[in-house]
Amino acid sequence: MQIVFATNNQNKIKEVQALVPKHITLLSLKDIGCHEELPETTGTIAGNAQQKASYVKDHYGYDCFADDTGLEVDALNGAPGVDTAHYAGPQRSAEDNMNKLLAKLENVTSRKAQFKTVIALHLNGALKTFTGICKGEITTEKQGTQGFGYDPIFKAEGYDQTFAEIPLEEKNKIGHRGKAVQQLIKFLNTLTDASN
Template structure:
């Protein structure tokens, strides 16, 4: 089975490719000649995932799945949420996003947060959504050099290290993305 993962992010692609069973050939947007940046115009994480999956199906004809992820910080009323990748501006600069978030949390006691991933699968014209949530908290400084995005400042509940301090296999077992993709893989295995 061939499936397109609608992402230009090589880190996400690598992370997900390692989770898929051998009978699924995973293609990237680059593999199908899709160089455009699919606009995420939805008001929610769910809507953005659906938009991306439908775009690939409608424009390229491939069965596809797309994810969207947001970091929701309780003391910031759920921000950055749907704007996580562009929190500090349209450039999608991970370092600037992390700095902005740390700055906004500097004088706040409540640093609880959650990562939420929604995967939209568009398979043979049918859509399904799979959701993963990982609760945790935001550190006051960066720790670790693995991962991407907010990984250096997010400690999942029950752990004493950030996602950026974990190796990929450890992170994948407990992460929001890992949970959502586990649901997707179980569905595809039926």
């Protein structure tokens, strides 16, 4: 089975490719000749994922899935949320985003937060969504060099290390994207089982 993962983010592709079974081949947007920026204008995480998946299906004709992820901080009423990738501006700089968030939380004691990923799958004419949530907290300073995005300042519940300090395999087990992808794979496996 070939399916398009509607992203050009190599970090995301690497994370997801490590989770999908060998019989599923992931294609990136680059692989299908899609070089434009996909629209993300709905104002919700789920809406953006659906919008991106529908765009690829409508314009390129491929079955595909798209994800959108938001970091929701309790003390900031769920911000940055849908604006997670460009929290500090259109340059989408992870460093700038982390610095802005740490500054906003400078004197805040409750640092509870959660990462939420919604995957929208466009397959055989139907649209289905899968949601993964990882609860945790924002650290007071950056720790670790692995991962990407806000990983150096996010610590999952029950962990002393940030996402940037734990191995990818571990992050995939407990993380938001990993949880959503596991649901997606389970669903895709039911389809391949049914066709065998």
